[in-house]
Amino acid sequence: MAQYSRVSGTVGLITLQNPPVNALCAAVRQGIVEMLKKALSDSKVKSVVICGQNGIFCGGADIKEFGMNMSGPPLVQVIHAIEDANKPMVAAIEGVALGGGLELALGCHYRIAHSKARLGLPEVILGLLPAAGGTQRLPRLIGVPAALDLITTGRHVIAAEALQLGIVDQVTDHKTVDAAVKLAQSVAGKPLDARRISTYPCARPSDLDALFEGEMQKVRQRARGAIAPVACVQAVQAAATLPYTQGIEREKELMVTLFTSGQARALQYLFFSQRAVSKWSTPSGARWDTSKPGPIHKVAVIGLGTMGRGITVALAQTGLSVVAVETQEKQLMGAKKAVSNMLEQGAKRRGVAPTLDKISYSPNIQAIADADLVIEAVFEDMALKKQVFQQLAAVCKPGTFLCTNTSSLDVDQLASQTRSPELVVGMHFFAPAHVMKLLEVVYGPRTSPQAVATAMELGKKMGKVSVAVGNCQGFVGNRMLKLYLEQAFFLLEEGATPELVDRALEEFGFAMGVFRMSDLSGLDVGWKVRKGLMLGETDVSSGQSARIRQGCRYSPLGDLLCEQGRFGQKTGQGWYQYDKPGGRVASSDPWLHSFLESYRAKHGLVARHIDHQEVLERCLYAMINEGFRILEEGIAAGPEDIDVIYVFGYSWPRHRGGPMFYADMVGLAKVLERLEHYQQAHPDVPYLQPCSLLRRLVASGSPPIQRWREVIKKPHSQL
Numbered sequence: 212m213a214q215y216s217r218v219s220g221t222v223g224l225i226t227l228q229n230p231p232v233n234a235l236c237a238a239v240r241q242g243i244v245e246m247l248k249k250a251l252s253d254s255k256v257k258s259v260v261i262c263g264q265n266g267i268f269c270g271g272a273d274i275k276e277f278g279m280n281m282s283g284p285p286l287v288q289v290i291h292a293i294e295d296a297n298k299p300m301v302a303a304i305e306g307v308a309l310g311g312g313l314e315l316a317l318g319c320h321y322r323i324a325h326s327k328a329r330l331g332l333p334e335v336i337l338g339l340l341p342a343a344g345g346t347q348r349l350p351r352l353i354g355v356p357a358a359l360d361l362i363t364t365g366r367h368v369i370a371a372e373a374l375q376l377g378i379v380d381q382v383t384d385h386k387t388v389d390a391a392v393k394l395a396q397s398v399a400g401k402p403l404d405a406r407r408i409s410t411y412p413c414a415r416p417s418d419l420d421a422l423f424e425g426e427m428q429k430v431r432q433r434a435r436g437a438i439a440p441v442a443c444v445q446a447v448q449a450a451a452t453l454p455y456t457q458g459i460e461r462e463k464e465l466m467v468t469l470f471t472s473g474q475a476r477a478l479q480y481l482f483f484s485q486r487a488v489s490k491w492s493t494p495s496g497a498r499w500d501t502s503k504p505g506p507i508h509k510v511a512v513i514g515l516g517t518m519g520r521g522i523t524v525a526l527a528q529t530g531l532s533v534v535a536v537e538t539q540e541k542q543l544m545g546a547k548k549a550v551s552n553m554l555e556q557g558a559k560r561r562g563v564a565p566t567l568d569k570i571s572y573s574p575n576i577q578a579i580a581d582a583d584l585v586i587e588a589v590f591e592d593m594a595l596k597k598q599v600f601q602q603l604a605a606v607c608k609p610g611t612f613l614c615t616n617t618s619s620l621d622v623d624q625l626a627s628q629t630r631s632p633e634l635v636v637g638m639h640f641f642a643p644a645h646v647m648k649l650l651e652v653v654y655g656p657r658t659s660p661q662a663v664a665t666a667m668e669l670g671k672k673m674g675k676v677s678v679a680v681g682n683c684q685g686f687v688g689n690r691m692l693k694l695y696l697e698q699a700f701f702l703l704e705e706g707a708t709p710e711l712v713d714r715a716l717e718e719f720g721f722a723m724g725v726f727r728m729s730d731l732s733g734l735d736v737g738w739k740v741r742k743g744l745m746l747g748e749t750d751v752s753s754g755q756s757a758r759i760r761q762g763c764r765y766s767p768l769g770d771l772l773c774e775q776g777r778f779g780q781k782t783g784q785g786w787y788q789y790d791k792p793g794g795r796v797a798s799s800d801p802w803l804h805s806f807l808e809s810y811r812a813k814h815g816l817v818a819r820h821i822d823h824q825e826v827l828e829r830c831l832y833a834m835i836n837e838g839f840r841i842l843e844e845g846i847a848a849g850p851e852d853i854d855v856i857y858v859f860g861y862s863w864p865r866h867r868g869g870p871m872f873y874a875d876m877v878g879l880a881k882v883l884e885r886l887e888h889y890q891q892a893h894p895d896v897p898y899l900q901p902c903s904l905l906r907r908l909v910a911s912g913s914p915p916i917q918r919w920r921e922v923i924k925k926p927h928s929q930l
């Protein structure tokens with residue numbers, strides 16, 4: 212797992228060998244220790260280079276080992292042995308040096324990186340901290356503020372920035388190992404005392420206390436309730452205030468707390484889930500590894516509203532040619548300007564040239580005739596979308612993939628408007644589409660494996676986390692969200708306020724509670740959808756009958772607000788009030804509270820005390836229960852798909868893994884028991900009836916989430 216050779220006569224070369232990313236598993240750590248001994252005892256060797264096989268230095272500790280009993284030498288000791296070596300040690304960084312990989316490089320006396328290499332300490336993203344000395348060495352090397360930035364965000368830097376920060380000594384465009392060998396030869400025999408980072412004093416900015424206080428506030432705000440970023444700040448604080456050996460002890464102590472926390476488990480589950488969803492499968496047996504995507508050179512976007520504009524930007528940023536079609540001249544002009552601005556801003560941020568020339572605009576749908584794939588992003592209206600699909604079928608060349616950005620409409624109905632329904636697939640982006648990472652790829656019963664593969668591949672090119680899901684009302688994300696929203700409305704009817712509900716959800720970890728989020732996205736959006744489903748018309752009568760629609764309990768509260776023109780932030784009033792239309796700071800609205808009181812009085816509802824626990828259980832367990840139904844029906848292939856959708860598309864707090872992982876953490880028996888309780892209390896809400904898959908899982912002894920698929924006997928839906 213680590214190989215040793217001697218090159219250029221005097222340089223020992225240790226190569227890490229653990230594909231695909233040379234993760235530091237026990238055998239690799241052991242290998243490094245043994246190869247280091249060899250190199251140091253070889254009298255011909257004057258200096259040593261450490262590199263990784265296949266152009267990748269090291270992706271860090273082996274995350275798969277985290278759940279297992281520790282074996283092999285601890286990484287922190289391996290790195291101390293490297294730093295203590297009496298011959299110059301040089302890290303040759305190609306590909307990536309991440310986490311333990313960068314810590315290993317920091318233990319070396321010199322670091323040289325290829326210009327395309329990426330470096331970083333992303334442990335925080337896995338619920339951990341860089342506990343192989345990273346929190347103590349990095350601040351000593353590059354200063355406290357820069358180290359705090361890298362360690363608390365986990366962001367990667369490219370070689371040029373690493374050089375500027377002082378993380379690496381040299382950057383090369385040539386063969387990194389050759390350059391590292393040259394560097395090793397040039398430093399052979401030089402004293403090493405000034406090269407051991409652990410011996411450096413940590414530069415202390417004068418305003419140290421204020422700096423850490425500010426940083427602590429920042430990390431708490433950024434990831435509400437997440438403990439790893441807080442521990443990262445504490446560990447860097449130890450570097451700034453304690454001698455190295457005590458700092459290392461503090462780093463270890465903090466790591467132990469994180470390591471055993473549920474948050475680290477959740478975040479590591481998410482890491483593997485994010486990768487697992489790319490290995491998609493469908494009920495018909497189509498799979499990621501047997502389906503070849505079609506070649507895509509030119510993509511068309513139809514409709515340049517908010518979604519169409521974001522999609523156009525995201526496509527142009529991939530370097531693909533884009534034809535953007537908008538039949539309304541005024542909207543087209545506005546879109547051109549907005550898309551160019553977004554591209555220019557994005558390019559500036561990323562330090563690249565804007566790809567404005569990749570897009571051609573047209574008011575004429577004929578302009579898409581030679582596109583390989585079309586994404587329809589017109590207004591969310593079935594009749595209109597059907598009409599567009601008929602046009603697409605007539606205009607496009609044979610074999611063009613036809614995609615719809617619908618957020619909930621039936622993809623199959625749209626497919627039936629064309630002569631080639633196998634080429635039709637949903638690509639459900641999330642607003643703003645050039646920013647949000649999630650893409651739901653929705654396959655219907657007739658969608659071909661190639662169409663799914665093509666949409667998944669395009670999503671990947673666009674930098675999205677793509678999840679393949681079956682066709683049903685709202686797909687996975689919005690189908691579950693509907694129940695979450697509905698429960699929140701019911702809680703208002705029963706005595707809660709928007710402030711109470713939002714506080715409970717924000718304390719749970721959501722950046723915004725459900726009502727603040729609705730105000731931000733616009734109440735009118737859901738109103739239009741409900742009207743489309745024949746639900747959103749308000750009933751003038753009072754009592755319970757006015758709150759029953761299609762045989763189930765229904766809350767018209769959102770509709771009533773819309774009727775008053777209260778669409779949320781954009782109108783300055785919604786569930787909260789804002790200082791002006793478009794204002795962003797929500798404040799409690801006395802009008803809303805008296806409106807709720809008169810609503811309850813009109814319908815004979817008596818307000819009761821509702822606590823945070825009930826808010827969480829009602830909103831989250833309703834949604835989780837629907838998640839089990841989605842799994843049972845095969846709309847999602849596994850719980851990981853649902854969790855990835857919720858974390859990347861619906862701001863579910865990452866450190867809680869996703870709704871299905873959360874259910875596993877809470878305990879399936881408890882979720883079942885609470886659902887039964889709420890179902891008895893609210894018999895007019897049928898979806899609170901616990902799903903039979905949940906019952907089966909509990910009856911099977913509540914296996915861990917990784918084993919749920921064994922219980923989901925029928926793996927896919929009948930779609």
Ligand SMILES: CCC/C=C/C(=O)SCCNC(=O)CCNC(=O)[C@H](O)C(C)(C)COP(=O)([O-])OP(=O)([O-])OC[C@H]1O[C@@H](n2cnc3c(N)ncnc32)[C@H](O)[C@@H]1OP(=O)([O-])[O-]
Binds near residue numbers: 286
């Ligand atoms: C002592 C404590 C202190 C230290 C703590 C740490 O170092 S914590 C660690 C800090 N380090 C990190 O957080 C870095 C995490 N890794 C990454 O960010 C990316 O994988 C990448 C940028 C290295 C490569 O991106 P890419 O798009 O080219 O490829 P890809 O992402 O698709 O991965 C390919 C395969 O490799 C697998 N795998 C990857 N890394 C690890 C690992 N460390 N371990 C195990 N496995 C790993 C991955 O699951 C996948 O497996 P699959 O599905 O084929 O069976």
